Amino acid sequence: MTAPLVRCVGAGLTYGAGVTALAEVDCLVEAGDQVAVMGPSGSGKSSLLHVFAGLVRVTSGDVSWNGLEGSPRDPERVGLIFQEPALVPALTVLENVALPLTFAGMPVVEAAERGRDALDLVGVANLGDALPQEVSGGQAQRAVIARVVACRPRLILADEPTSKLDRATAGRIIDVLLRVSDDLGAALVIATHDPAVGGSLEARWQVEDGRLRSQAITL
Numbered sequence: 231m232t233a234p235l236v237r238c239v240g241a242g243l244t245y246g247a248g249v250t251a252l253a254e255v256d257c258l259v260e261a262g263d264q265v266a267v268m269g270p271s272g273s274g275k276s277s278l279l280h281v282f283a284g285l286v287r288v289t290s291g292d293v294s295w296n297g298l299e300g301s302p303r304d305p306e307r308v309g310l311i312f313q314e315p316a317l318v319p320a321l322t323v324l325e326n327v328a329l330p331l332t333f334a335g336m337p338v339v340e341a342a343e344r345g346r347d348a349l350d351l352v353g354v355a356n357l358g359d360a361l362p363q364e365v366s367g368g369q370a371q372r373a374v375i376a377r378v379v380a381c382r383p384r385l386i387l388a389d390e391p392t393s394k395l396d397r398a399t400a401g402r403i404i405d406v407l408l409r410v411s412d413d414l415g416a417a418l419v420i421a422t423h424d425p426a427v428g429g430s431l432e433a434r435w436q437v438e439d440g441r442l443r444s445q446a447i448t449l
């Protein structure tokens with residue numbers, strides 16, 4: 231049996247002056263999982279994704295990434311998507327998409343080729359030469375997804391990726407995320423407070439006051 235991509239056992243996260251963001255979280259993210267992390271504002275959804283991404287260290291319990299066989303902070307292992315599509319304004323969309331690959335040392339021509347394939351996969355092949363300020367919010371979010379796709383990660387973490395978009399665009403972005411997760415064979419975890427988004431995924435985890443209320447898993 232392959233190891234889970236992420237395994238949390240009794241994981242807790244307390245910020246500075248005693249704010250408990252997560253408490254006694256037990257969960258697994260495994261290859262092929264497509265999960266919505268749901269809960270009200272302040273319940274701990276982002277904190278859980280940050281822990282999965284290795285961006286913050288838990289203050290109690292344990293987190294391991296044995297199935298990733300390396301650091302979760304490597305974009306070729308974990309791809310991150312946030313609410314605001316962060317693109318470098320001075321670079322074209324294609325240059326933005328290829329950037330993590332060129333940073334990692336891939337030759338520019340090869341990185342651009344991968345970038346073009348990724349833009350094609352997310353449905354904005356025509357926008358490679360555009361600058362970020364020339365594209366819509368939904369198109370920018372597709373470009374961010376393409377940047378993740380180009381790195382071929384094993385796990386995609388998306389934190390409220392559609393909360394700035396209208397409902398129709400949001401639905402299309404979730405469809406794109408599900409499709410790229412299937413195509414790459416990457417697990418997908420989306421934090422959302424939107425029941426329509428949650429309803430699109432096969433599993434829903436409910437977070438309340440930093441605790442996971444529902445998980446169909448056994449550690």
Ligand SMILES: Nc1ncnc2c1ncn2[C@@H]1O[C@H](COP(=O)(O)OP(=O)(O)OP(=O)(O)O)[C@@H](O)[C@H]1O
Nearest residue numbers: 245249250251269270271272273274275276277278
């Ligand atoms: N860097 C931080 N420093 C101190 N407290 C924090 C920090 N980040 C989050 N918190 C607190 O941790 C708790 C959980 O926050 P978190 O952002 O994980 O919730 P969330 O469910 O993602 O909320 P939202 O839906 O509003 O984004 C909240 O009480 C929040 O104020």
